[in-house]
Amino acid sequence: MKRFAVLQLSGCSGCEIALLNAEEWIDQFDLEYMTLVMSAYDVPEVEVLLVSGGVRTEYDLYKLRRAVRKADQVIAVGTCAISGGIANLGERAEVNDVFLTNAERLHLPDLLPSCRPIDIEVNVDLYLPGCPPTPELFMAVLHRSPEMKIARSVCQECGLKKAREMRPTHLLGFQQGEVLPDVCLINQGYLCIGSSTRGGCRAMCTLAGYPCVGCRGPSDAFIEKESQSWFDSIHRVFSHMTDIPDEELDSALRSPQLSLFLFQFADYAGEGQAPRYKEQMV
Amino acid sequence: MTTITFPLSRIEGHAQVVIETRNGEINSAHFQAMELRGFEYLVQGTPAEQMPVIVPRICGVCSTAHHLAAVEALEDAYEVTIPPLAGKIRELMILGQLIQNQATSLFVFTLPDRMGLTSMFEEAASDSAEKVRGQITGRALQVRKAGTDLISLAGGQFIHPIKAVVGGVTSGIKPDEAASMRNQLEEILPLACELIDIYWEKSYQLRERIGTWGDDEPGYYIASIGGREDNFYSDQIMVMAPEGLICDSFPAREFHDHLDFEETDYSYAARTSYQGKMMRANSLARVNMGEESGLEHTDRYLIRFWDAFGKPAHAILLYDLARSIELVYAIERTIRILHEPLDNEDTDVPYSPRDGDGYGLVEAPRGPLIHHYHIENGLVTEAEFIIPTVHNVMAIEHALRVAAERYITPGKVDMELEKAVGRVVRAFDPCIACATH
Numbered sequence: 001m002k003r004f005a006v007l008q009l010s011g012c013s014g015c016e017i018a019l020l021n022a023e024e025w026i027d028q029f030d031l032e033y034m035t036l037v038m039s040a041y042d043v044p045e046v047e048v049l050l051v052s053g054g055v056r057t058e059y060d061l062y063k064l065r066r067a068v069r070k071a072d073q074v075i076a077v078g079t080c081a082i083s084g085g086i087a088n089l090g091e092r093a094e095v096n097d098v099f100l101t102n103a104e105r106l107h108l109p110d111l112l113p114s115c116r117p118i119d120i121e122v123n124v125d126l127y128l129p130g131c132p133p134t135p136e137l138f139m140a141v142l143h144r145s146p147e148m149k150i151a152r153s154v155c156q157e158c159g160l161k162k163a164r165e166m167r168p169t170h171l172l173g174f175q176q177g178e179v180l181p182d183v184c185l186i187n188q189g190y191l192c193i194g195s196s197t198r199g200g201c202r203a204m205c206t207l208a209g210y211p212c213v214g215c216r217g218p219s220d221a222f223i224e225k226e227s228q229s230w231f232d233s234i235h236r237v238f239s240h241m242t243d244i245p246d247e248e249l250d251s252a253l254r255s256p257q258l259s260l261f262l263f264q265f266a267d268y269a270g271e272g273q274a275p276r277y278k279e280q281m282v
Numbered sequence: 283m284t285t286i287t288f289p290l291s292r293i294e295g296h297a298q299v300v301i302e303t304r305n306g307e308i309n310s311a312h313f314q315a316m317e318l319r320g321f322e323y324l325v326q327g328t329p330a331e332q333m334p335v336i337v338p339r340i341c342g343v344c345s346t347a348h349h350l351a352a353v354e355a356l357e358d359a360y361e362v363t364i365p366p367l368a369g370k371i372r373e374l375m376i377l378g379q380l381i382q383n384q385a386t387s388l389f390v391f392t393l394p395d396r397m398g399l400t401s402m403f404e405e406a407a408s409d410s411a412e413k414v415r416g417q418i419t420g421r422a423l424q425v426r427k428a429g430t431d432l433i434s435l436a437g438g439q440f441i442h443p444i445k446a447v448v449g450g451v452t453s454g455i456k457p458d459e460a461a462s463m464r465n466q467l468e469e470i471l472p473l474a475c476e477l478i479d480i481y482w483e484k485s486y487q488l489r490e491r492i493g494t495w496g497d498d499e500p501g502y503y504i505a506s507i508g509g510r511e512d513n514f515y516s517d518q519i520m521v522m523a524p525e526g527l528i529c530d531s532f533p534a535r536e537f538h539d540h541l542d543f544e545e546t547d548y549s550y551a552a553r554t555s556y557q558g559k560m561m562r563a564n565s566l567a568r569v570n571m572g573e574e575s576g577l578e579h580t581d582r583y584l585i586r587f588w589d590a591f592g593k594p595a596h597a598i599l600l601y602d603l604a605r606s607i608e609l610v611y612a613i614e615r616t617i618r619i620l621h622e623p624l625d626n627e628d629t630d631v632p633y634s635p636r637d638g639d640g641y642g643l644v645e646a647p648r649g650p651l652i653h654h655y656h657i658e659n660g661l662v663t664e665a666e667f668i669i670p671t672v673h674n675v676m677a678i679e680h681a682l683r684v685a686a687e688r689y690i691t692p693g694k695v696d697m698e699l700e701k702a703v704g705r706v707v708r709a710f711d712p713c714i715a716c717a718t719h
Contacts, residue, residue, distance in 0.1 A: 010317045012715045013294050014342020014441040020386070021430050021440065023423045031403050035291040037390050038401030039704070056319060059296075086339040090324030099323035106547050107300075109316055132342060132441050175331040175356070175448040178630060208438025208445055209452035213335065256325075257332035 004048040004142065005033035007067045009060040010115065011053025011085065014132040015078040019050075022135030029142055043067040048142065050128075052077045054084040055116040059109035068122045075126045075141060076118050079215060082129055083264035087115035089256050128282045129264065130201060131215035137200050141282045150282070151199025153219045154212045158194055158203035162241070163187040169243045171252055179209035186241050191252050193262075195237045196222060196230055198281065214261040220278040227266040283309065286695065288703045292391040292401070294343045295714025299682055299703050300548075306692030311682035313675060313707070315551035321719040325665050330356055330635065330657045331448065337653070338442040340667065341715040343386075345442045346379040346433055347646035348716075351653040353446045358535075359640025359657055360448065362633040368450035370619060371629065374436035375443060376644070377619075380612040382429030383647040384565070384605045385474070387711045388481055389422030392602050395705050396484035418480065421473050425609070428470050432616060435463055450630025457625070464620040471613050475579060478606040485603060492698070494688070495597030496706060497681035500524035502561035503594065504673055505568045506643055506650040517643060519650050521556055522571050526594045530556075534643035534652045537668060551717035553675035554668070560680055563649025563673040564710060565604035570594035577614040583607040598681050601709040608647075635660060646670050648713060671717040674710045681706045 008016060016036045025031070033043045043049065049071030055061050068074050079085040090096050091114055103111055118124060128141045140150070151157045161182055168189030179185070185192040185206055194203065194212035198219045206212050217223065222230040231253065238249055253262060265276055288299040296316045302309040321340055328336060334352040338345035350372055357364065364372075394401055397411060402419045405412060430440050435455060437443025445452045455463075489495055501524055508516035519537065521530040532540050542555045555561060570593060574581050584607055591600055637660070642653040649670030656664040685706050689699035 008296075010296075010319060012339055012342040012345070014339070014345065017342050017382075017430075018441055020390075020423070021427060023420075023427065026403065026419065026423070031401075035296075036294065037292060038403060039291040039394070040400065041289065056317060059316065086321075086336065087319040087324065089328070089336075090320050092327070095323045095326055099320040102323075103318055103320065103550070105550060108314065108548070108550060111318060115319065131339070134440070173331045173635075175334065179452050181453065204434070204439055205444050210438055210444035255332060256328045257335050260336070 001028065001030045002048060002142070003030045003032050003046045004050065005043045005046045005067070005071065006031070006036075006050045006052065007033070007043060007063060008036060009051065009053030009064060009081070009118070010056030010087065011078065011080040015052035018132040018135055019138050022138045024139060025142060043070050045070050047072045049074050050077045051075065051081050051118050054080040054087055055112065055118060055121060056087060057109040057111055061112070061121060064118060064121055073125045074122060075128055076124045077128045078133060079129065079131045079261060079264050080115070081118050082127055082217070083117050084115035085131075085264075086260055089260060124280075126280055126282055127276055129198065129215070129217040131261065134201055137282060153199050154194030154197045154201060154203050154206065154216070157199045157201070158206045160184045160206065167241070167243050171244055171248055174211070174257065181209065185211045186238065189242070189244070191249070191258070193234050193258070196233045213258055217261065217264050220281070223265060223278050223281055224275040227263055230262065288700055290704065290707055292394065292704070293708060293712055293714065294341070294716075295718070297707075297712065297714045299707065301682070301686050301690075303686070303690050306690055308683055308686045308690060311679055311686050312548050313678045313682065314549045315714045315718045317714060318550040318718045321667060322665050325662050328662045329660055330359070330655060330662050333655065333662060334446060335442070335444060340719045341713055342441050343383065344379070344646055344648070344651075344713055344716050346375045346437060347644045347651050348653070349437070349443045350375065350446055351642035351644045351651050353448055353642065354644065355640040355642030355653040355655050356448045357633075357640070358642060359638050359655065360633050360636055362449050362631065364450045365628050365631060367454060367624065367627045368629045370622070370624060371436050371451045371454065372446055374455075374616060374619060375433060375446065377612045377616045378429045378432030378436060380429070380608060380647050381432060381616070382426050383711075384609040384612070385422060385426035385429060387708070388602065388606055388609065389418060389425070389477060391711070392705075392708045393418065393481060393484070395701065395708065396481070396488050414480070418477060421477060425470050425474050425477065428466055428613075431466065432463060435459060447630065449633045450628070452629070454625030454627075454629050457623070460620045460624055464617055467613050467617050467620070471579070471610075471617070474609055474613060478583070478610065481606055482603060485599065489599070492702075496599040496709065497684040498597035499680065499684070500594075500596050501677060502556040502559055503567035503570050504556065504561050504563045504650060505571050506645045507568055507572060516645070519643065520571060521561070522567070522594065524594075526570070528571070534641040534654070537652055543668070551675060551714070552672050554673050555676055560676040561673060562677045563670050564601060564647070565608055566595065566598070566601045567649065568645075569604040569607060575611060575615075577611060577618070580607060580611040580614055583610055598677075598706065598709045601711070605711070648711060648716075649673050667719050669713075669716045669719065671710070671712045671714070674712065675717075678707060678710050678712065681709075
């Protein structure tokens with residue numbers, strides 16, 4: 001059986017819980033290391049290493065570098081491992097400085113100046129985006145089965161009916177309660193970016209009446225391009241389906257809840273970083 | 283002086299225990315949380331309405347509690363009262379979280395301590411242990427999966443829910459969906475009871491072997507529960523004095539007047555106390571403070587517990603047994619709610635956002651969770667997250683000291699101490715991602 005390990009850096013354990021929900025692996029793979037569910041001191045030699053969470057402390061960095069040497073294949077799992085994740089919302093200088101000053105403690109691993117994606121530090125073979133990825137996606141990545149077809153976009157999986165006659169002129173807030181159950185959320189005035197977000201999640205948020213925030217990152221059409229091309233595509237969809245002014249859309253797209261996910265494959269790594277190729281995405 | 287460090291596993295997040303000893307005397311026993319993302323800082327400037335989707339990312343184990351605490355904090359600031367049906371759907375989210383959490387803590391985190399295993403996924407050394415493990419692991423995951431499925435049904439997403447919105451929830455639950463969830467829970471209820479009976483038996487065997495249920499010093503207890511049958515959470519936080527009487531009760535808005543909150547220099551988690559005195563939150567607090575539920579199996583276990591250990595009970599390994607009772611409670615209570623119509627009325631009311639302060643209170647699996655936001659021009663300018671694990675930090679360290687005193691003598695450290703440290707910490711089921719946030 002294929003041997004795999006799960007290394008958890010600074011994150012929320014949501015990815016690990018999602019993996020636990022995919023019960024099938026228990027009979028198909030040997031889990032060798034995952035401190036959430038087992039007592040073990042070090043990552044042993046494994047074929048696959050799943051890494052979740054961002055590199056927030058010096059200790060995270062130490063563990064990451066040690067672990068990747070033991071693995072044939074390294075997979076970055078979830079938004080935090082891919083981009084640093086939610087901790088990146090604190091990147092603004094005025095917040096980060098206060099935070100780092102107040103966070104000083106004795107006898108604890110020091111915090112790095114920012115929460116880093118793992119691929120700045122080590123080679124990553126595959127990316128499994130999602131906050132968190134669904135259990136089926138975990139199984140797909142463990143099996144690495146080429147026949148596993150992942151839907152092109154969330155929109156394709158969602159299938160809520162477009163209503164040509166509904167052309168909203170302004171965005172509704174994220175927290176408006178009333179949602180028509182069978183109509184496309186864009187037609188209802190919600191900022192849903194499922195049209196260009198990578199599929200594979202079964203569109204569970206939009207089908208439950210909540211607009212897609214893009215946690216799976218851009219679809220193959222945009223993954224190798226700058227994030228501006230993703231932005232442009234969202235703008236095109238909205239100008240085609242609504243009369244919402246561009247500026248309103250733009251500022252909403254840059255709000256924390258969306259930018260967290262919209263920029264996850266963007267330029268956190270600094271200039272000169274090669275794009276993530278679509279073949280590397282699950 | 284000798285310093286002994288114990289890395290911890292089978293808990294949520296990164297923490298360790300450090301015990302300092304000299305000539306058999308215990309100088310200190312510290313519980314250190316070792317990670318920090320800085321949510322109190324990073325949410326500053328966030329549009330208030332986005333908090334219910336951002337803050338579940340504090341923790342993937344307790345995300346439902348944060349999702350609801352955020353929505354309730356905004357509703358408190360906007361002075362919104364939600365329709366009763368929305369309250370029901372939210373209660374289902376909490377119950378799903380409770381099923382998932384208690385099943386994970388019992389059968390994935392703490393049962394290996396009672397069976398001499400490093401994990402429930404490990405092959406056991408002997409055939410008889412292997413048989414037990416084989417019987418348990420698959421079924422345990424089935425039970426916790428039912429909790430996740432319930433979160434998905436009521437909350438819309440399986441880890442970070444999205445269906446609670448200011449004013450209510452986005453939709454009710456259709457009768458066919460409710461019926462199929464009910465069937466699933468009716469199937470797992472007997473499974474859960476069997477697993478729990480094994481768990482109790484193994485716990486008594488552990489008690490025989492080590493000769494103690496752990497630190498049993500009387501302390502204060504804290505929880506925010508209403509009646510046990512009809513509502514897991516209430517809008518009041520209650521404190522029970524060591525001898526068993528409710529001695530204080532207050533809304534989330536007043537928590538600073540009743541609880542002391544302090545940072546420490548050796549951990550990224552803070553700690554709270556009841557006016558300087560040690561308190562305990564989580565399952566044991568609720569079972570000490572709760573009443574009979576009117577639910578068949580829950581009450582059977584409750585009475586068995588109270589008869590055996592008294593009310594209030596203080597020994598910390600009883601947390602795990604109390605947790606098992608709550609697993610049964612959550613399943614039975616959910617089945618009862620799913621018999622009611624859940625898509626027959628409005629699930630939300632309109633509201634107008636406004637600035638000011640909002641407080642949200644949720645009884646999370648680990649105890650009372652408080653979110654406080656200060657909102658200016660629609661943006662969060664200040665946030666406080668009072669985390670249930672933080673209520674327990676003093677009690678964890680007290681129990682660690684008791685364990686250290688038991689196993690450390692001049693010139694000798696009994697190796698049982700490492701196991702004891704694991705058992706003590708896991709009894710409190712701490713969540714480090716939450717505690718540090």
